[in-house]
Amino acid sequence: MTRIISNLQAVHDAIAQAARMAHRQKENIELVAVSKGFSADAVREAHQAGQLAFGESYIQEAINKIELTRDLPLQWHFIGPVQSNKTRAVSAHFTWVHSLDRLKIAERLSKQRPSNLPPLNICIQVNVSGEDSKSGIAPEEVTELALAVARLPQLKLRGLMTIPAPAEEPETQRIPFFKLHQLMRQINKLGLSLDTLSMGMSHDLCAAILEGATIVRIGRAIFGERIYGENQ
Template identity: 45%
Template sequence: MSIAENINEVRQHINGYCRACNRDPSGVLLLAVSKTKPPADIAAAYHAGLRHFGENYCQEALIKQQALGAYNITWHFIGPIQSNKTKLIAQHFNWVHSVDSVKIAKRLHEQRPDNLPPLNICVQINISNESSKSGITLAELPELCAAISEFPRLALRGVMAIPEPQTDFALQRQPYRAIVQAVKAIQRPELTTFSFGMSGDLEAAIAEGATLVRIGTALFGRRKT
């Protein structure tokens, strides 16, 4: 299948999952995870209607951004953030989904150019407490959100999570539900973005309120080795 056909199929899945839980499909943004994919694949997805693309690696993303400069793409950084990469991220991305410390937030704020709009920020939650993943605990969420809100070059928008993989639908839903409840409890109206869900738990994420889903292989195919 072509990339355009894959996109159509994924959208049909999203629409079906939204109908099943009485949600409007327009409330779920499809973020194409384009890491390791060439600019030609991103261009094909763009021509098929996608505008939001997620990258994990800064240097790789910059090459693609230069190649695709004529396209009106919104670029999301979704990978772990190294301190020595914050300047490039602050200069070249519209969104960052993986902020997990005041230190990183402060660097992004200080390095965001004045001529650009505030950098959209999602706080990464390590909901499964996995040592291999970045992110904060739910208990740390109020303090980090309060700190980010003090940085005028950052716009606090929501949260991101990658729970431990589960095959049971009910177990897939639990971590997302816990995050949504925690966000509601801290009463920050600006937290409207829930960056939840990938191919394996898309239905559960949408059922629990995902407003942005991150899909890669189902759109672009498996990485060529």
């Protein structure tokens, strides 16, 4: 058994354990393997263990990797900041975007999404912790953006995403995830049907699942330390 395959099994075990603690079904929690900074060969190795969903943040690296694995039935999630000059490439190559925080970007993604592809699944990134260094919209501005995005063609608003400030204590880790879940519930009371909470990475996976995560984004615990970029 290779290192990546062994690591994947350990992550799935951790997800299952957290799901049991939360009295949830592990099948309702999707694992996105964050492959940014790693090779197409690493993606292939993870796929051998059954992994289908992969997360990328750097568009040119991602496109190269997508082309090199075109023969595999993979699902690609864009998890980095979306720049205006990258929206056409993102809309053409990805199934999900987790990091939307501006209506202008949403409008460009909608307009540029190829008509032969299904609507692009969208999560709005929320800066729950209020960190100046983090992307994401302020919690009090999310509802207005969500209602606007939900009206755009070729996009399907699925839910919310966050990358909270690092915390060591499990109870402290849970606070921003609880806030994000509450925010989604508030938005759904307005008539939307959001069903996705993209939250939790290698260091806070359990806390996120306890607070309702439906997608966890795990990189380091699967692939190891990457040379560049933010460890997920």
